[in-house]
Amino acid sequence: MTTNILFAAKAERWTTYEQPLTKSLTDAGIDFDLRTEFAPEEVDYIVYAPNSEVQDFTPYTRLRAVLNLWAGVEDVVGNETLKVPLTRMVDHGLTQGMIEWVMGHTLRYHLGIDGHILGQDGVWRNEAPPLAQDRKVTVLGLGALGAAVAQALAGLGFDVTGWSRSAKEIDGVRCESGSKGLRAALSKAQIVVLLLPNTPATENTLNADTLALMPRGACVINPGRGPLIDDDALLAALDSGQVAHATLDVFRIEPLPAEHPYWAHPLVTVTPHIASETRATTASQVIAENIRRDLGGEPLLHVVDRSLGY
Ligand code: NAP
Numbered sequence: 001m002t003t004n005i006l007f008a009a010k011a012e013r014w015t016t017y018e019q020p021l022t023k024s025l026t027d028a029g030i031d032f033d034l035r036t037e038f039a040p041e042e043v044d045y046i047v048y049a050p051n052s053e054v055q056d057f058t059p060y061t062r063l064r065a066v067l068n069l070w071a072g073v074e075d076v077v078g079n080e081t082l083k084v085p086l087t088r089m090v091d092h093g094l095t096q097g098m099i100e101w102v103m104g105h106t107l108r109y110h111l112g113i114d115g116h117i118l119g120q121d122g123v124w125r126n127e128a129p130p131l132a133q134d135r136k137v138t139v140l141g142l143g144a145l146g147a148a149v150a151q152a153l154a155g156l157g158f159d160v161t162g163w164s165r166s167a168k169e170i171d172g173v174r175c176e177s178g179s180k181g182l183r184a185a186l187s188k189a190q191i192v193v194l195l196l197p198n199t200p201a202t203e204n205t206l207n208a209d210t211l212a213l214m215p216r217g218a219c220v221i222n223p224g225r226g227p228l229i230d231d232d233a234l235l236a237a238l239d240s241g242q243v244a245h246a247t248l249d250v251f252r253i254e255p256l257p258a259e260h261p262y263w264a265h266p267l268v269t270v271t272p273h274i275a276s277e278t279r280a281t282t283a284s285q286v287i288a289e290n291i292r293r294d295l296g297g298e299p300l301l302h303v304v305d306r307s308l309g310y
Contacts, residue, residue, distance in 0.1 A: 009049035024288035050075035093279025132157035138189035199309035223275035
């Protein structure tokens with residue numbers, strides 16, 4: 001029997017995804033019909049972007065699963081009309097992009113690159129930067145992205161600590177968990193990278209108290225989600241010198257409003273939510289594999305725990 005797959009995302013996404021999804025579903029041996037429109041009661045799976053027009057899942061009476069195109073699920077996880085499993089995006093291309101983005105911004109701080117680009121004033125400051133082994137980097141969140149980023153940083157030689165909800169063991173990474181673990185993870189961190197999901201439990205993970213745990217002059221890199229940081233507390237920490245610099249890719253309101261103090265702050269770099277994105281070719285393979293598994297009676301991969309919110 002043909003499996004009906006609804007692609008529910010902005011129209012421009014369809015242009016990007018139609019071909020790779022068709023190829024991956026074909027390669028997976030699935031007999032499918034992939035479209036942007038169906039009668040709801042005929043749909044088996046929805047490939048889904050939370051900003052699509054589909055917000056009420058009630059009419060989708062034979063739906064088996066919703067396959068999110070994004071890693072973050074905060075805009076769909078609380079949808080009470082969604083009664084079937086929700087998977088989030090774990091995509092090799094997305095992960096690799098995040099590794100590269102975090103690595104670039106970490107190296108900017110580690111090597112003091114700004115000092116040489118901005119400080120070209122005829123003064124010969126010939127102090128070499130330390131080696132990575134002498135730079136303490138903490139990654140908050142050790143999921144698909146955080147664990148890969150932590151391992152890549154450790155692979156370059158950084159002294160890496162990671163923090164997650166549940167205890168973990170990752171080669172080359174000192175792993176902490178729980179609220180005591182957060183204190184340990186932050187207390188020596190010279191560079192902190194946030195790769196937590198946006199849930200009620202992670203809101204304001206960096207606040208006045210936790211920012212004060214970090215050594216004076218630490219730097220913050222946030223490619224996770226805006227609500228992970230108490231903005232007023234970060235601005236105060238930047239103004240007092242507790243935090244030396246912040247690179248922020250994500251914000252409570254996006255696009256970041258023109259009048260927001262982050263734009264003009266000399267110690268903040270704003271990037272427009274570009275740290276990494278789902279790549280159509282690799283993401284399509286993940287989606288096709290998940291549909292193949294579900295049709296074959298195997299458990300879906302990357303299922304969201306609705307009670308935890310990620
Ligand atoms: P993930 O695999 O779900 O991992 C989330 C990690 O956060 C896990 O290690 C989890 O701990 C930890 N965590 C969750 N709640 C926690 C809590 N209350 N206390 C401590 N740790 C907690 O997610 P991911 O795929 O790595 O993605 C992380 C986030 O990156 C996404 O949710 C999204 O918001 C963001 N993102 C941003 C971009 C961008 O372009 N800026 C792109 C993609 C994703 P456990 O391991 O114990 O479960």
